[in-house]
Amino acid sequence: MVNEPTAVEAKASDFRFPDAPEEEKYSVCVHCGFCLEVCPTYQAWGDENHSPRGRVYLIKACAEGELPLDESVIDPVFTCLDCRACETVCPSGVQVGALVEEARGQVFFARDAEGKRDPIMRFFLRGVFPRPARLRAIRRLMRFYQRSGLRRLVHATGMLNVLPAQMREMEDVIPDIGRGPAIDVLPETMAPRGETKAAALLFTGCVMDVFFSDVNEATARVLVRNGVEVRVPKDQVCCGALQVHAGDRDMAREMAKRNIEVFERSGADYVAINAAGCGAALKEYPELFRDDPAWRDRAVQFSSRVRDISQLLVEVGFDPPKAELPMTVTYHDACHLCHAQKIRYEPRSLLKSVPGLTLREMPDSDRCCGSAGIYNLTHPAMANELLERKMDDVPAGVEAIVMGNPGCMMQIRLGVKRRNQPLRVMHTVEVLDLAYQREGSR
């Protein structure tokens, strides 16, 4: 054991399915450990297994046949928040997120092969998110639930107590569902004000359009206001990020293909996206087509045109609002904006352009809030711990916490609700939209 020969005879990899974690990705890790301290799960537990370096090491061991694909690998791979904080610090540029997602893909396939499917998870991954009609139906149900008095009734009778605590609380912070999803409400094409600087496909997303369709509408208004023609193809589908995070890569590929085709037909210059998680997923579409050169090329072309809304506004040039918006806000860096897409400067520059607005930075603004897709439902203890830390970091005297991702917005709404603080939770583009609207009312 002391001196195992380094060149081991080739053992069979326990990643038995296509699209497995690649040697060229994990062999880049030199095990320096610089990622440990930025990893939320390592910070909490101090366990090497639940650190980026540890996860990559275990994935490598599994790929080399040193470990079976069992709990020893599966647990660490699924406790990962996929927040990518490790990728920001990693000097060697290890793509930890992609490796973890590919490993999850192996787990998903393996469970399928063994007939150990999780029916509820599968229902949502395959039956709901990829299907716009069903998403709309869920949205309508929720709106009905909120507005018909049913919600009051349910609350009064304590029926919600059948739900796990985490979901019960989440139910409580669902925003008021607006009239209809932006994908239906917005016209297919919206002409820009003034000269046309570019045309953008507005990616409306799934969660964003169910819970925060207002943000989508605000995004469209802000783009139009800044000379960008907005196109809203009605046949676009959810980006597939949730599927990728859960390991359902086949489904994700189908959804990616649809979105790529929709974009190609639209003739737009950009894909504008206001959800950090979706933006990262859209930009990483080529990862899904490593074994399919033709689609890979189309995905590369597509991804090169994807812009976060803040990025797009800075790139095409935006008009600073002329009206005052006297507000003190703090900004939370969504992981999939700052770590996955390296976008930190643009949202802040939008906020700072608003006259009268004060941006008060919070410490460790780029630490995950615990939302992480559906992580807050699958790993509530860790998610809650991170949420508490995030709320502790909110500076005194701010009126709003601003961010660029719907998952974080839901999670932080929960934090605000728990602490009973008079704080608004806003999307960056909502702040800008609010300032523009004030221009008209001067």
Next chain:
Amino acid sequence: MRDAHIERLVEIVGERRCLWRPHQVKAYACDGYTAEEGLPRAVVFPETTDEVSRICRYLYENDIPFLPRGAGTGLSGGATPTGGEVVISLARMNKLLAVDFDNLRAVVQPGLVNLTLTRRVSHADCYYAPDPSSQSVCTIGGNFAENAGGSHCLKYGVTTNHVVAAKVVLPDGDVIDIGAPFGDAPGYDLLGLLVGSEGTLGIATEITVRILKKPQALRTALAYFDRVADASDTVTDIIGAGIIPAAIEMMDQLAMQAVDKSNYHVGYPADIEAVLLIEVDGLAAGVDEVMSRVVDICRRHRVREVRVAQSDAERALWWSSRKMAFGAMGRISPDYIVQDGVIPRTRLTEVLQKIDEVSQRYGLKIANVFHAGDGNLHPLILYDSRVPGEAERAVRAGSEVLRACVDAGGSITGEHGVGIEKIGEMTYMFSEDEIDAQLAVKSCFDPKGIVNAGKLIPLPGRCVEVKRARKIIEENWQILDSFPDQAAVQARGVFSQEAGREASTSAQG
């Protein structure tokens, strides 16, 4: 399934803080030194001195080997379980226990991260001076064990100069306080002995360190040199001029290439041989003048370009570029071994030439990153463990580099520790009597020889036996041929492996 010993450990720390299933402990097979691995028997995560003491007492009574581990960023394999040890992870003992700003002292648990201490005291304009490149992750306990250095040790000294007292759990579980928060502790300098003992004598569970007031001002310069010799002469002349810079760091072209491919891109010219990063600090009134003298000295030695940082962001980038250099090696090579030799500063050019020869001879690239001010070299030997035999070759090349350092009048380690990596070179540096004296100390603390055994000090007995065995094998090789085929092949494999290791790590063949 789990034996009585594991049961007992679980009783002490609880189910959730004890990993023992083989697959759970796999992630603890090595630290930042990856050339050798071994599975621990279990990993425990104590949270108090009392728990550490109870763990040690039980393991020691039952002759079960163990070793402590911090963040596992060590570069010499000090935390690698080579004998099925129980790993005592101190990662959860990460509290800052007390700070005395007036007297500039902090009491920390061993798992507190080095840079976290600085962050926690920075509101009072204080900091913790030793700054290993891994300071954002490595722990003060690990620094204590390795007597860690860092870029600014040129002016401020290494860990031992900053630790003033400690609570230590001895191998048998007894808890003692050593050193003194203020003044000198009379008697033998046990603290001096413990700092740098690489977890072979005990486990520090509370460490009292000095914190310093931040210097009023600092200036940082980046200087590009066409030739290493010029950069090297510059370093000598700066120190010769009576200037004590806070740090002087050097990187060679290969190291620059790796780090420029990372997130910490500076954009070094592709045709320079060396870059110097020079920092001076002190009173605001003097730093500009000192820096201009430094710049003059650079110019006298044909510097191609020298710039002084114009902003904190620029300074931070230059420093990140230097401090992330090891980790960035993944950009140009799947594996590396980093050496830690020390040489008299004036012999830098000559030793670098020797390193280059070693590189050519072994067909392995070697990048150089070092603390030029105190002659502490960090040659990074790049290899690919997937290529059969390359790891072994890299180890041998590293050994030659270290010998070149010793031959130049230096040492095999400046700050990374001996661990398992350089244990063979210890006998090159020290005579048998000198090693015996060290072993005598070890046996006072650990008469059973089971606490992080096989690290730091080589056991001469083993060396002698292995040498004798190899001699017998070499002289009687043909005997193996008369064995049944498979057995002979196996035996040959085992012996040649053992002999190879012996040749690679032991000194006097």
